[in-house]
Amino acid sequence: xxxxxxxxxxxxxxxxxxxxxxxxxxxxxxxxxxxxxxxxxxxxxxxxxxxxxxxxxxxxxxxxxxxxxxxxxxxxxxxxxxxxxxxxxxxxxxxxxxxxxxxxxxxxxxxxxxxx
Numbered sequence: 554x555x556x557x558x559x560x561x562x563x564x565x566x567x568x569x570x571x572x573x574x575x576x577x578x579x580x581x582x583x584x585x586x587x588x589x590x591x592x593x594x595x596x597x598x599x600x601x602x603x604x605x606x607x608x609x610x611x612x613x614x615x616x617x618x619x620x621x622x623x624x625x626x627x628x629x630x631x632x633x634x635x636x637x638x639x640x641x642x643x644x645x646x647x648x649x650x651x652x653x654x655x656x657x658x659x660x661x662x663x664x665x666x667x668x669x
Contacts, residue, residue: 558586561593569599577608580619580665587668612669620665621646627667635661 573594579587595604610619610627617626621641626634635657641647646664650657 558582558590561590565594565597568597570594570597570602571599572603572605573598574605574607575609579606579668580609581663583659583662606668610665610667612667614667617667619667631658631661631666634666 575590575594579590582590591604598604610617612627614627616624620626620643621634621638622643623637623641626637626641629637632653635650635653638646638650638661639648650661
């Protein structure tokens with residue numbers, strides 16, 4: 554079963570689970586969405602249930618293989634990372650953010666920012 558962040562409580566509210574898995578997804582959410590979805594799904598676990606996070610880039614790792622393919626990109630604050638994204642080797646990502654507005658920042662997040 555799956556749902557996007559805004560649907561979690563609506564789709565799964567009142568249900569309990571032995572296991573909740575996030576597979577390569579948390580890095581594509583805003584911080585507020587992460588907080589909401591982690592809290593919501595944690596409350597849905599049965600006693601002794603497992604909450605599992607799989608395959609998410611680590612901000613403490615020096616190289617960003619996931620999004621920019623630049624060294625130390627994970628370590629930059631979002632605004633500076635947005636500016637530096639213009640210089641990366643990944644063509645589809647490099648020219649994406651010419652204007653730094655709210656829509657660009659959200660799109661940047663959806664590409665995936667490391668989680669730690």
